[in-house]
Amino acid sequence: MRLTAEPAFVLHARPWRETSLLVEVLSADHGRIGLLARGVQGARRHPLKAALQPLQSIRFDAVWRGELARLLNAEAMDVAPRLSGEAALSAFYLNELTLRLAPRQVPQPELFAAYAHARERLRGDDPLGWTLRRFERDLLDALGVGFDLRFDGDGDAIDPAARYRLDPEHGPRRLLSDRGHADRAGAATGRALLSLGEDRLPDAADLASLRRPIREVLAHHLGPRGLKSWEMLAALASVMPAAARGGADDQPGPGPTPS
Incomplete structure (x- = not known):
């Protein structure tokens, strides 16, 4: 079967053999x-590689x-977002998560649309944590394992x-x-779940409460092997305080504790 002028986003590229x-x-x-x-690797710069x-x-x-x-031919449709720091790490996370779970x-047109929206938001002004939580929600929905966030599991x-x-x-x-403080600290607020379900930005504390519960769901579907981006964030957290990271606690990992 031949694919012609198929729109796509590049998730990952790695060398194969010599060229x-x-x-x-x-x-x-x-x-x-x-x-x-x-033939895109080699001494001369190949036009497809960019x-x-x-x-x-x-x-x-x-x-x-x-x-x-x-691959017969490929052309860039726009200028990819030029990202650095936490935004670049967030982009790596989006790609890795999609690569592992999709x-x-x-065919998953809903996931394609969700990725396109998240990609644009990475170069915008939305909090990075909010961009990631929305994509995680949409990814789980596209895979058929998401939740109706208006109701709990008992209805x-x-x-x-x-x-x-x-x-x-x-x-x-x-x-x-009467659950302990540690249990409550690792749980999402009801306000946050409702806001995520309504696609409405919650306040900073409620947004932060979503990270760990959603990560636990993702870890379940990923299986025993986690994500490299989580390991990178854990390493970053171990050497740099949250204030210096510019609020990296809103990112996909909380440090050494899986979530």
């Missing part, structure tokens, strides 16, 4: 696709060859004043009022 690249993309019509780009950088929006032609498709060759309406854990199989579970 080629293995490229993972999230395409508009066919979901995640592995592409073999032959279009195959992570986060780049492209349009490509390819021919299926078993599990991979052979199945190959399964009761979310109480804005309560706190909730997110059970990957059951949904939000309300914490009892």
Whole structure:
């Protein structure tokens, strides 16, 4: 099968043999696709190589060859966001999470749209934590394992004043009022869940409360192997105080404690 002028975002590219690249993309019509780009590595700069950088929006032609498709041509559709610091690490996280959880060759137009929105927000003024939480929500929804954040797992309406854990199989579970401080500190506020469900930016404290419960859900679906971006954030947290990181606690990892 031949793919012609297929829109996609580049998630990852790595060398293959001496002159080629293995490229993972999230395409508009066919979901995640592995592409073999032959002859783009070498002494001379190949015109395709610039279009195959992570986060780049492209349009490509390819021919299926078993599990991979052979790339014939690709062109950049815009200028990829120029990011640094926490924004660059957030982009790495989006790509890694999509690469790990999105199945190959399964059309997921909702995920493609969510990625496009998150990519644009990375170069905007929205808090990075809010951009990531929205993408995580949309990714879980696109994979069919998200939650209706208006209700808990028992069908009761979310109480804005309560706190909730997110059970990957059951949904939000309300914490009892006599639970310890550590349990409550690792739970989302009801206000935060309602705001996320309504796509409405919560205040800073409520936004921060979403990070760890959502990460626990993601960890469940990822299995025993975590994400490199979580390890990088844990290392960053160990050497730099939160104030110096510019609020990195709103990012995908809280430091050494998995969430």
